[in-house]
Amino acid sequence: MIASNDTDALTAMLLARGLEAVLSRRADCGFQLLSGGQEAVAVGVACALLPKDQLLCSGRSIAPALARGLDPGSVMAELIGRSSGPCLGRGGRGHLSQPSSGFFGAHAVVAGNLSIAAGVALAMQARGDGNIAVCLFGDGACGAGALHETMNIAALWRLPLLLVCDNNLYSVSTPRAAALAPQRLSDLAAPFAIEARTVDGMDVRVVRAAALELATRVRRGAGPAFLECISRRFASHSTSARETRQPQELAADRELDPITRLENALLSEGALSAHAAQALREQVRARVKAACAFAEASPLPVPHEAFADVG
């Protein structure tokens, strides 16, 4: 959705928020890792990508998958374990994937997708097809050696890899400052001479601009780049995890809601009328409703699929 306009970005964020609202209400499909509050990072980054680029991400993958253009109905189906999901309901939460849509996919092992993404970038370099691989990971992944090994090789080999750290300030209950020594996580890129930025992850326009700038560099063959986006996770780590943060902190986070922020901006700028905004929310509500209906109508896999497609 490269160079998409602000309304598209708003729509994408609303869609993710809407779908997750439904998901978080149903207990029958196991826990979920919600993107609520972090939509601007996924959407802003997706805005910088071309159709044949590949996005890889952590288990927190709903907004990224939707931002990459996956059909909400099939995403919903995958998340509730139905056969019409892109992974036929076998991957499920934490493992959403649809490479044909430029969403190579989620991987629920923290930092586990970093070297995989570098490999995808290596394949692109080998083919010389001009595409780039983007890996979206959390602040927690920055404590893992995989980041170091991946940055070093990506820098040495000038791989077309954009590393995006969605720093929501927590790894489950552990504050980022208690788990990571660096001042800014983007500082980790410096020793490898990897171009890096730290931006406000709650402003989709800021994220999009930074992602576009760095993606363009990477596409030009300048080697990898690193983008840190400071965001806020509105819900607890997962729909089944205990919340450890104080109400005041959560309330303050809500003040930064990337959706209201963009919407208000567009309204005040006159780029969007209150009526149009209302209509947009209606459309999204309808799409979410349709997506859920589609997912519900989809069958569960049959038991013998437990043996299917191994290896």
Add this chain to the structure above:
Amino acid sequence: MIASNDTDALTAMLLARGLEAVLSRRADCGFQLLSGGQEAVAVGVACALLPKDQLLCSGRSIAPALARGLDPGSVMAELIGRSSGPCLGRGGRGHLSQPSSGFFGAHAVVAGNLSIAAGVALAMQARGDGNIAVCLFGDGACGAGALHETMNIAALWRLPLLLVCDNNLYSVSTPRAAALAPQRLSDLAAPFAIEARTVDGMDVRVVRAAALELATRVRRGAGPAFLECISRRFASHSTSARETRQPQELAADRELDPITRLENALLSEGALSAHAAQALREQVRARVKAACAFAEASPLPVPHEAFADVG
């Protein structure tokens, strides 16, 4: 051997060089990882340590073990697989160890000793005994994620850990520049706000001064520090490995010999007479001879020791 004088340092380097000269001539005990050319790093660092500090290192461990004061005879015995080695001839090359002498020991897995050393430092911190752990590793280890994970935790927890990279510019045949993106390997410490230096590893006085300064900081409780020493490996990777470098390069390296360098300095400064220098070399030759005799006289382990001390 903290604050040891230059003559002690010269002696320590000569001892390592002398013992390795004998080792490299015997083919009956498998290959060896020689420290030749890199003695100033091991000796210089050892000069900064107190008896109860612990030194851990890579498989290239002969000079480090001797510099830490292990008996040359028992070191020789271990290296040729005899029972009077500190590890009873079971550890052998790459796994020399004698914690009672402050030499926690070698580990032949590249980067494998980094987090172990941090753990030793953690134990020291828990006991509050004021000792420090020092990990000596090669440039090759800087490509491994273990360094990143260890630096981050050591910085967060302010562990009494001194990381010393003995950068001999190669990992087997791979030039450091082809394997590692950073300009200086000590730059890797910057993101973690770990105090770092890069010094000439061919000058034992320079290494000792830098090691002393950083070890003192670490001992004070300032958290970990990182020292990079640029050195030269005179022989091939191991006594059984092919040499890939050009004769000119090897000749130029020899010009930097840390032993002749210190000896000449002491001679020109009048701190050592030609006669005294000669006597010193004689003494070392005698100690090496005695060490070899001791080792040769020591028995091989008996087969049932293959089951001993497991777990």
Add this chain to the structure above:
Amino acid sequence: MSVEVGNTSRVFFREAICRAVGETLDAEPNAILMGQDVGAFGGSYKEFYGLFERFGPARVRDTPVAESAMVGLGVGAAAAGVRTLVSITYMDFVLLALDPLVNYAAKARFKTGGQIRVPMVVKVTAGAKGQGVAHSQSLESWLMSVPGLQVVAPSNVADAYGLMRSALQADGPVVYVDHKRLFPTSGLLSTLPHEVPFGLAVVSRPGRNATIVTHSYMVSVALAACEQLAVDGIDCEVIDLRSLAPLDLDTICTSVSKTGVLVTLEEGQVVCGVGAEIACRVQARLGPVKVSRLGAVPAPVSSNPVLEAASLPDAARVADAVRHLTTEGK
């Protein structure tokens, strides 16, 4: 929960672990617990709840997501004389920490000629419970094959406590394997400190017609199968291994020599699994017996409820296997 019943009290699985760890931290002023979210959060399953408040941040340490260094530090500190307990959330992540665990900890004592010991416990949570392909693996068979490692896996509250006590007194590295599906369970626990020694299996249910050898959560699956089989007049004995390395062959053989039928049951893969080792050792000692090995199907374990259920052993499958063996040749 902690309802006193005489000198025993009913506690949750997590509380049994927490009590054993707390007692050790009390007894050994330098001992350290570290892991992700083990501090104020109290652990993924609250199995360390309250320890942070009692012992403080220096002894109950939240770590970054860095399994390799977590175990490496645990090994190094233990090797330097400070007992450590390293909590690795799921057993799948132990794959990130096998270098310090297998290449260093398991070999340290041997390679140093006995100079170094590694009194460290790595606690991992195995098994499947809707968490998907990379959060559901049971790899006990790999670890029990490593010389120098001890491996234990409790199936109930009392053993969760007693085995953790023993693990935290061992002078070599121990891997303590619990299971996602055990945390909701509760049971009676003596209020007096005590240990469950390693290398001792127990008969969880006596029986005459067949022996089911299993461990961890699968013990309850075996017991459920026994109920179904009892209806058909098949009386099964269930052996809970508790300790995989060392392995208590005597208890197993005593049972199998009585029943003549051996069914091994594990949640992990059958290939080169715990059951393969037991079947071989039992027959090496007793000679031929009827054997059936049960475990997960040879595929990843999906978080999908339909597929997860289809890929893991359940009471019905266990009962079928026993029926098949006991009626064989009749």
Add this chain to the structure above:
Amino acid sequence: MSVEVGNTSRVFFREAICRAVGETLDAEPNAILMGQDVGAFGGSYKEFYGLFERFGPARVRDTPVAESAMVGLGVGAAAAGVRTLVSITYMDFVLLALDPLVNYAAKARFKTGGQIRVPMVVKVTAGAKGQGVAHSQSLESWLMSVPGLQVVAPSNVADAYGLMRSALQADGPVVYVDHKRLFPTSGLLSTLPHEVPFGLAVVSRPGRNATIVTHSYMVSVALAACEQLAVDGIDCEVIDLRSLAPLDLDTICTSVSKTGVLVTLEEGQVVCGVGAEIACRVQARLGPVKVSRLGAVPAPVSSNPVLEAASLPDAARVADAVRHLTTEGK
């Protein structure tokens, strides 16, 4: 060395590997080989010698010492359609790369519902040859238990070539296990391109009295044992598995049903080892047979020649085991 003999030539083990890899790099213009010192150096055993000159630095890549990322990149590139061969010097170091290999590569096809395949080969060198506790391990049994991984292990020049050819044509992840002690060997190799299919064991030596099932370097140890046994009139059959996953049970059972005696031989640990799996499967199909499992003693493998020799199976021990079984109850 490469002496033409008709349409075969005598080559060293390393040359057989090199030829298969070179042919693949020729056939697939995007295929990539990566590993430590695989470039101008040509690999630890010169098994990639000349490939760097032929295919250049973009396709034959020296890597840093970073096994996890090496395999991760290999997996990612393969998953994205570029075939990769990742060389990991010693099997001990695969412990650093099990997350990308087991948690991602082995599960990618399943978890994506078949959208992603991982045509990658990880080549590792197993076995002991004076290199010590962390450079001598044989972990085939672990890898063969992972659904989604194929595992092969040649014992000779022809299979080294043919299995590598097949591995580099597979559409899923393959672990190719060679052995330090095989590199000095040489043998005849057809000059025409050909493959050795996975899942087919071979009879390396026909015999009537006992079956020794083994793989990799231990095949030569088994054959040496046969010579000693022949003197006593004991005629042994040796099965070279070649492929551990998939496993060729038919060939094994055909032999054992003839001899009635099964000896499994591996250099790795016996506990939950390759032999345990084979012994169980053979008896599940054929019923009780005489079985003996041989492997390393349950201890780390020292670089000390006395201790290394004491800890590994040799011809004498294998012969003793066979004698014991074949004379049992006589």
